[in-house]
Amino acid sequence: MSSRIVLVVNAGSSSLKFSVFRADDAATLQLAARGQIDGIGTRPRLRVTDATGSVVVERDFAVAEVRGVKDAxxxxxxxxxxxxQHEPLLAVGHRVVHGGAQFSHPLLIDAEVFAALEQLIPLAPLHQPHNLAAIRAVREAQPQVPQVACFDTAFHRTHPQIADLYALPWEYYESGVRHYGFHGLSYEYIAAMLPQVAPGISDGRVIVAHLGSGASLCALRAGKSVDSTMGFSPLDGVPMGTRPGALDPGVLLHLINQRGLSGADLEKLLYRESGLLGLSGISNDMRVLLESQEPRAQLAVEYFVHYTVKQIGALAAVLGGVDGLVFTAGIGERSSVIRAHILQACAWLGVSLDTAANARGGPRISTEGSAIPVWVIPTDEELMIARHTLLLIISGKGGHHVD
Structure with a gap:
């Protein structure tokens, strides 16, 4: 196999992210470009950078040119x-948010798989349709090119059943109301990196904090997910940019029965208007909040830290102790202030922060005397998808993995 291209696609409601990797004869992947089309249907804009981060192209488009995912x-x-143009497209790997209870591994997409993924739309109504629209668009444009689905939920299928249950009548569990967990591609990448970056904890009990606009935490034991803070949907757990995190269901009943909110109203409130944005009234961007002197901005930051620490404590209890902590994703990788606040509140675990190392961004940000080592490891979900895609193609193992 001479050098060919593996394309990774992550389609959302208003944006399309893509990455291009070169695959050589040794099945080695090298990043060639990353791109994003923002403002689909409103103010479309294409921006692409090369492997060094230098901008290759930056261009605006008319709304009529990019009305949806298919146009993007x-x-x-x-x-x-x-x-x-001189490097053939080997395959396209897609980030698919929901694989349900049945899909525990990446797999080649055929008509049967696509139909099964459509059945999961009710479990992820704001994400799954756009993921599938991208798959459909690629199939129409280049039907001969293999496509691979990589699921954000698959990594968490190693949970013990007890971690996936809700205390509802059993019929709901059997119909799919269960704890799925998300950000699985990110956690899978971190688990794969631990033997190289932090071999001393790779086989132990590790809590990974994927902190970004979407945020969650995952408990790893020997590199396998045993519990996570996101549950049935990406709304649960720690507060996020525009999502509330854990919420008493009684609040929802109150909003429906006393405030007259409809299902559509609740969806908008919980996915678009809550979290850091709702609390601060200013922004969903942690950088903006950290720079602001407004009391509510500071309160939103404190709330984020408080509930992240609370979830660390919960996952530490699930694991029966902690051998290491890892920060990743946008806030986790870039905000030394947030990391410091969280770790200061985790002093009860025996964590001792190395202030200078934290300011540098790691990779290790705990002192030598810290009872628990703490690391900052950048995640790379796109590379994880590219690896899965290439492995499936060269192995010829395109069969369904169903649990």
């Missing part, structure tokens, strides 16, 4: 063809 795929495809 066509636009990105045209740019890719022009840029990599």
């Amino acid at each position: 795929i066509r636009l990105a495809g045209a740019w890719l063809h022009e840029r990599f």
Whole structure:
């Protein structure tokens, strides 16, 4: 196999992210470009950087040119063809938010798999349709190119059943109301990196904090997920940019019965208007809040730290102790202030912060005398998807993995 291209696609409601990797004869992947089309349907804009982070192209488009995911795929495809016209497209790997209870591994997408993924739309109504729209658009444009689905839920299928139950009548569990967990591709990448970056804890009990606009934590034992803070949906757990995190169901009953909110109203409130944005009234961006002197901005930061620490305590109890902590994702990787606040509140675990190392961004940010080592490890979900995609293609193992 000469050098060919593996394309990774992550489609959302208003944006399309993509990454291009070169795969050589030794099945080694090298990043060639990362791109994003923002403002789909409103103010479309294409921006692409190369492997060094230098901007390759930056261009605005008319709304009529990019009304949906299909248009974005066509636009990105045209740019890719022009840029990599002498390097054949080997396969396309997709981030698919929900694999349900049945899909525990990446798999090649055929008509049967696509139909099964459509059945999961009610479990992720704001994400799954866009993921599937991208798959459909690629299939229409290049039907001969293999496509691979990589699931954000799959890594958590190693949970013991007790961690996936809700205390509801059993019929709901059997119909799919259960704890799924998300950000699985990120946690899988971190678990794969631990033997290289922090071998002393890779086989132990590790809590990984994926802190970004979407945020969650995961408890790893010997590199396997045993529990996580997101549950049935990406709304649960720690507060996020625009999502509330853990919420008493009684609040929802009150909003429906006393305030007259509809299902659509609740969906908008919980996915778009809550979290850091709702609390601060200013922004969902942690950088903006940290710079603000407004009391509610500071309160939102304190709330984020408080509930993240609370979840660390819960996962430590599930694991029966902690051998290491890892920070990753946008806030986790870049905000030394948030890391410091969280770790100061975790002093009861025996954590001792190395202030200088934390300011540098790690990789290890705990002192030598710390009872528990703490690391900052950048995540790379796109590379994880590319690896899965390439492995499936070269192995010829495209069969369904169903639990």
